[in-house]
Amino acid sequence: MAAIQGVQNFAGQSSIRTWLVGILKHKIIDHLRRQSREAPLQTDADEFSLEDLDGLFKSDGHYAEEPANWSSPDAALNEKRFFEALERCMQGLPDKSAKAFMMREVLGMETGEICKELRISSTNCWVLLYRARTALRLCLEKSWFGAPARP
Amino acid sequence: MGLFSLTCKQASRLQSQALDRELRLSERLALGFHLGLCDACRKISMQMDFLRRAARAYRVSDDDSGN
Numbered sequence: 001m002a003a004i005q006g007v008q009n010f011a012g013q014s015s016i017r018t019w020l021v022g023i024l025k026h027k028i029i030d031h032l033r034r035q036s037r038e039a040p041l042q043t044d045a046d047e048f049s050l051e052d053l054d055g056l057f058k059s060d061g062h063y064a065e066e067p068a069n070w071s072s073p074d075a076a077l078n079e080k081r082f083f084e085a086l087e088r089c090m091q092g093l094p095d096k097s098a099k100a101f102m103m104r105e106v107l108g109m110e111t112g113e114i115c116k117e118l119r120i121s122s123t124n125c126w127v128l129l130y131r132a133r134t135a136l137r138l139c140l141e142k143s144w145f146g147a148p149a150r151p
Numbered sequence: 152m153g154l155f156s157l158t159c160k161q162a163s164r165l166q167s168q169a170l171d172r173e174l175r176l177s178e179r180l181a182l183g184f185h186l187g188l189c190d191a192c193r194k195i196s197m198q199m200d201f202l203r204r205a206a207r208a209y210r211v212s213d214d215d216s217g218n
Contacts, residue, residue: 061158067194073201077208086209104171105206111171122172130167137198 047094048124053134067137070145082144089139093132100125101132157185162192166199 046052058064076082090098096118103109103117115125157165165174165182174182186192 057158057160061160063159063191067191067198069194070198070201073198074204077205082205083209086205101206105203106210108207126164126168126171129171130164133167133170133199133202134163136202137195140202 047096047131048120048127050127050131053131056134068141068145070141073145076144085140085144086136089136089143092139093135096120097128097132097135100128101136104129155181155184157181159185159189159192162186162189163195166192166196170199170203 056064090101093101099118100114103114104111109117111122111125111129115122118125118128120128162182162185165178168174169182186196
């Protein structure tokens with residue numbers, strides 16, 4: 001339904017790309033819905049609180065563990081296996097964070113649109129995106145970029 | 152938020168938000184100052200920017216595969 005409305009909204013400036021993005025958006029959201037039926041859902045409160053990420057930082061706000069160097073990460077973009085790893089990491093995200101990240105970064109939607117779609121405030125939207133980026137960073141660090149080099 | 156008092160934890164939130172909204176001048180200054188001094192946070196910036204490129208490339212790879 002969202003895709004149909006989207007196409008109507010864009011009727012004046014309609015393009016194949018808009019239409020494709022609408023379809024893809026649907027596909028992603030369907031995928032996430034399916035997956036959320038299979039995986040236990042975190043409640044909204046869990047996703048909007050960042051307490052579980054506190055462990056990344058020391059009490060003075062510095063990183064508890066130095067972030068790893070990702071040497072020439074863009075080389076990964078030529079590897080099919082990298083996208084499989086990225087997909088697995090995205091599937092590991094909590095439901096709303098996954099949707100927010102997909103809409104923002106995969107589909108390139110504006111934050112305002114995403115808030116509307118998820119019926120949340122901008123502040124909570126930024127929290128979800130921050131959570132998603134942090135979790136994906138850590139997941140790829142483990143599954144793709146290997147153990148961090150220690151100085 | 153003072154110009155010189157940003158922690159890595161606060162910086163990381165702003166680094167993410169910089170990808171989603173226009174930061175206020177005070178936030179940009181504080182973040183810029185912090186990044187100038189902090190190796191760890193510069194790496195985080197690079198990683199977050201990379202995630203954006205990877206996600207865009209993921210869409211293209213998804214379109215190509217036709218499934």
